[in-house]
Amino acid sequence: MSQGSAEHLTIEPLSYHRALVAYLKAHEPEVWAWASxxxxxxxxxxxxxxxxxxxxxxxxxxxxxxxxxxxxLAMQRLGVEAPATLxxxxxxxxxxxxxxxxxxxxxxxxxQILERLGEDERLALFGHEVAHYLLWLRDGGDYHVADxxxxxxxxxxxxxxxxxxxxxxxxxxxxxxxDRAGALAAQSVAAAVSTLVxxxxxxxxxxxxxxxxxxxxxxxxxxKSSAAGxxxxxxxxxxxxxxxxKGEPELDEWVADKLxxxxxxxxxxxxxxxxxxxxTRGFLAYFLADASVRTEPLLNQARHLFPDWRDxxxxxxxxxxREARVDASVLDYLNALMLDLSLxxxxxxxAALLRTYHVARELDSVEALxxxxxxxARLGKRELDKLKKKADTVVAA
Numbered sequence: 274m275s276q277g278s279a280e281h282l283t284i285e286p287l288s289y290h291r292a293l294v295a296y297l298k299a300h301e302p303e304v305w306a307w308a309s310x311x312x313x314x315x316x317x318x319x320x321x322x323x324x325x326x327x328x329x330x331x332x333x334x335x336x337x338x339x340x341x342x343x344x345x346l347a348m349q350r351l352g353v354e355a356p357a358t359l360x361x362x363x364x365x366x367x368x369x370x371x372x373x374x375x376x377x378x379x380x381x382x383x384x385q386i387l388e389r390l391g392e393d394e395r396l397a398l399f400g401h402e403v404a405h406y407l408l409w410l411r412d413g414g415d416y417h418v419a420d421x422x423x424x425x426x427x428x429x430x431x432x433x434x435x436x437x438x439x440x441x442x443x444x445x446x447x448x449x450x451x452d453r454a455g456a457l458a459a460q461s462v463a464a465a466v467s468t469l470v471x472x473x474x475x476x477x478x479x480x481x482x483x484x485x486x487x488x489x490x491x492x493x494x495x496x497k498s499s500a501a502g503x504x505x506x507x508x509x510x511x512x513x514x515x516x517x518x519k520g521e522p523e524l525d526e527w528v529a530d531k532l533x534x535x536x537x538x539x540x541x542x543x544x545x546x547x548x549x550x551x552x553t554r555g556f557l558a559y560f561l562a563d564a565s566v567r568t569e570p571l572l573n574q575a576r577h578l579f580p581d582w583r584d585x586x587x588x589x590x591x592x593x594x595r596e597a598r599v600d601a602s603v604l605d606y607l608n609a610l611m612l613d614l615s616l617x618x619x620x621x622x623x624a625a626l627l628r629t630y631h632v633a634r635e636l637d638s639v640e641a642l643x644x645x646x647x648x649x650a651r652l653g654k655r656e657l658d659k660l661k662k663k664a665d666t667v668v669a670a
Contacts, residue, residue, distance in 0.1 A: 397465040400458020541663055611625075
């Protein structure tokens with residue numbers, strides 16, 4: 274495993290962080306303005322300090338000089354200056370967390386984490402936790418505002434699944450940001466990986482190089498995106514950290530693939546909802562571009578879906594959906610959309626069904642379409658065979 278040098282590396286918010294902040298500012302300006310204006314109240318800060326003193330054991334610097342020396346070095350390497358306090362909570366599980374208070378560092382430790390980590394690993398641990406503080410202060414606090422908006426939205430009565438998915442992805446990307454800070458604080462990707470393995474498994478002397486080989490092996494055969502709730506799986510975190518440390522040029526694409534994955538209809542975050550809506554609009558334009566189905570009843574259906582529909586809507590071809598790596602649920606959705614259009618007007622139904630069949634072929638979703646045709650259009654086997662034969666004839670011609 275090549276350690277490389279930390280001198281050329283800096284930690285920046287990930288692409289997903291920036292994209293989500295941009296989305297919220299553009300599409301929820303009033304919510305953003307309100308959340309940005311909310312300041313952390315003095316009484317809240319005092320409440321946080323009181324709860325920490327009540328529920329944990331505060332580690333005093335004089336009694337734990339080595340531990341505080343590690344914390345101060347990690348903060349120095351990350352360019353963070355603030356009063357810092359460590360606390361030990363009662364738990365059998367090794368863990369650590371940051372309690373965010375602007376202008377102050379409060380890190381809560383759990384289990385035997387201090388006893389089990391070496392000096393470099395402590396630096397990685399503290400760097401990881403301080404990174405949360407660092408991110409929340411970046412760019413005028415934008416990333417903390419985004420986190421607060423998502424948490425508040427999810428706590429509301431009418432929260433949608435997309436709010437939960439957005440917060441999940443945001444949290445996963447935040448952990449990768451913090452892992453990078455941990456490696457920078459330790460000046461070693463090995464120490465950061467070793468810390469991950471120790472905390473997760475409890476093993477006393479892990480081999481970081483072996484674990485990175487394990488992560489690379491998993492990565493080479495892994496097709497699904499992360500299903501984790503708040504922290505990516507350790508193999509994903511270790512692999513992401515190693516690729517970042519080595520300067521992988523396509524890291525952003527790799528991270529998006531592992532943490533977000535393809536477009537899945539029932540697992541869209543807020544930006545993907547917007548993206549699929551735009552693609553749907555373009556897909557309708559592509560479907561209706563054929564003269565045989567460009568009739569007023571079908572165009573009215575498109576206007577019903579999109580009140581600001583224009584006659585010159587730019588089309589989005591089926592190839593664009595393949596490039597976007599949509600899954601079967603999105604293809605089923607597109608098939609259903611075409612079928613709805615096909616059944617609007619009895620006079621053009623045959624031509625519209627033929628157009629639907631052709632486009633489904635381009636989407637590679639004919640088999641699924643046939644299920645829709647049987648269930649929703651009430652076509653029997655004879656009618657399906659006739660439609661297929663007609664479509665084959667047109668293609669051959």
